[in-house]
Amino acid sequence: MIPIGKKMQLTQKTNMCLGHKKGLNFALTPKDVPTLDIITSIEETCQKLSEDVSNEFRIRSKMILEKPLKIKSNISKEEMLALKELKNDKDIKILPADKGNATVIMNTGDYNSKISNLITEGQYTKLNKDPTKNTPHFIEKLTTININSTELLVSFDVVSLFTNVPVDKTLSIVRNKLENDNNLKDRTKLNVSAFMELLTLCIKTTYFQLENDFYQQDFGMAMGSSLSPIMSNIFMEHFEETYVKSYINKPKIWWRYVDDVFSIWPHGQDNLTDFLNFLNNIEPTIKFTLELEENNKLPFLDVMISKNTEINSNFQTNVYRKKTNTNRYLNFNSNHHLSIKKGVIKSLYDRAKLVSSNVNFFNQEKDHIKNILKENAYPINLVDRAFLQIENPSHNNQQRQNPVANMTIPYIPGISEKLKKLGNNFNIRTAFKTNNTLRSILTHTKPINKEQNEKNCIYQIPCQCGKHYIGETSRPLDVRIKEHKNYVRNYQVDRSNLAQHVWDNHHQINWKEASIIQKEQNFGKRKLKESACIQLNGGVFPNNVFPVK
Structure with a gap:
């Protein structure tokens, strides 16, 4: 947890609710079985089945639901009381941090002040009413590159890319691409003007709510919009084609992943400074920061890249964690199905296997995974068994048929597993959902509607x-x-x-x-x-x- 503000201190109730590696994704067991939600999901599934099959599935589901069940809470009475107090505390804001899976706690006054300052100083107007690829791809490419001792590892970061993209210029780039696309008529009946009118409408009518007021962003792409990464990428591709590739001292490698760039620079550190100044004087709102290798190492994404200094060769890689990383993952006591928790173990194992370039790095990372999962209440024997299952997969699994229907139900221990097993007998694929998380209870940045x-x-x-x-x-x-x-x-x-x-x-x-x-x-x-x-x-x-x- 990260307290922000001079007078902000973590109280006992805050530590009780959010401490012990719980985090805002921690899901509470419900007080009562959400029968209405389960019935609705069953009925929705039955509509996809034949009448005879749906009747049998419905009857057998009803038998499961009719059996009495006492749900055991996964938090103590003291934690529940503290949670109610925290939920009703209007003097603080509890928010997820944008990085590191941390939880930020602020005084409400400080939060409103910071947001107001951001709106006042930024490109926003108050409204009258409510109106890249990834680490595996990077690792794969990295194995094909050799580097010599005189070349520098460098990373560039575009500062606040989405909110600084020049929208009108990007729309002009899109229009030009469409007008020169000979196959456009095969993909849409819209002409270029109609397409651009709709695109402009989607981009320029973004707004957000602060308390009871609405604001429109006047410049750049909106955070959270599905169009923002697409439009930002279109602009950056144009930027790179026009300026980076034409620069007299071009980088040996320039790989961009949204707003992060990995580069190998062969022209010396003085020329690197000139290149950075060149990039930062092209577009008024597009600014780059630079990080240079230290001790022949450079972190990029979640990978620590090390030069192999003994020979002119490629790189060594291992898992990198930023200083903001909290080592917080889905707590084992959270009200999630066991398959989700095993998925956490597998994802960490797979990342270690992918990123670690040698056995020593891999074994070190496995030990680290065990330690951090233990901190998140995972039984070590479960982690060990999961590792063995990943390393020695069973080949006896018969090829599964395509399911006749999908069903999503709330996860209730003791009921959901039985309904899933029943669904398997009818070739129904069952997924679980959890709604009652600490985030849904404690995190409220908008006024609550009457x-x-x-x-x-x-x-x-x-x-x-x-x-x-x-x-x-x-x-x-x-x-x-x-x-x-x-x-x-x-x-x-x-x-x-x-x-x-x-x-x-x-x-x-x-x-x-x-x-x-x-x-x-x-x-x-x-x-x-x-x-x-x-x-x-x-x-x-x-x-x-x-x-x-």
Whole structure:
């Protein structure tokens, strides 16, 4: 954990909730079985099966769900109380750091001040309303290169690339590429002007929310936009083709991975300084920093590259960790299926195998992996068994058939494993999800919506007779409630079953007590949950909905 701010100190409750290598990805076991979510996933899966198969799968799933289950919490009562206090503490902000899997804790005042300064000093305008490849590829390429003792290992970093890309210039580059693309008509019916109009709209209508205000970015590409890496790469390719390749003293190697560049420089350190100055005087907003090898070593991505100084040869490599690295991984006690935790072990092993250029480096990294996983509560015997399984894979596995359906269900120990096993018997591939993480509980940078402003939900509206109308909407709930009120007021009984109920029975609706039963983004799942809620809770009008058997 990283406390930021002069007066920011880690309290006992903070250490209790976020210490012991938990991290914000730590998932809590739920208090109760989320039956509605599981039923919805089962019903969604059954729609992809034949009637006979779906009925059998549904019946056998029901038998699993009907067995009583007491869920054991994976945190103590003291930790739960501390978590509630921390969640309700409005004086602090808890955020994930952008690197190292660390957790940042700030005073709310300091957080708002820093964000306000960033907005004031940066290229942002307040709005009136809400309007590369990777390490394996790098290692593979590195093995093909030889280096001599006079050549320098260098890395360049483009400072804040996304937010400093000149958007208009990049759009001009894209237009030029499209206008000279002889095969464009084979890939799209859009002409160049229409394509550019849509692209410009997507790029220039990005905004973000701070508290209750909205801001638009005035320059550069937006962080988090799926178009930002594509447009940034287009600009940088043009930059490299135009300037880097034409420079009189060209680098021997110039490999860029988004905003990080690995280079071999054969022209001496003085000329390297001239080259850096040249790069930084081309485009006003595009600036490079430089890191030079030390003791014949240079870190790049997650690889430490070492020159083989005994002969003019290629390199030695081993795993590199930045100073900001916390050695925090998914905690073994987190409410995730065991396969996910084994996946953590395998990913660390695979990286060690890939990056380590000799046996000594590899064995050192394996020992390090064991130590850090032990700190994250992994049993050492489990880690050892996982290593053996990776090193001695079984060849007895029969080739699996393509699944007839996929099913994603919440992970509940004692239930989810049984449903997965049942699914295997029907050739259904089952995946697990966890929602109740410390991040979802503690990290809130946007104001919390009032319940009736929420979208994508299943809701209920109580009547004086004791029954509830249950419905679903993708729009804000208060908008949907206004529609119901208008239907009742204007006797539009053909538009609303709720209006029909009011006029047939002369009842009064308690509009102020309308509430959300559950939120659901997916339309199909939302309709299924609406149907299930009507049948489970005795909704007023269970008509015209998907049948839930």
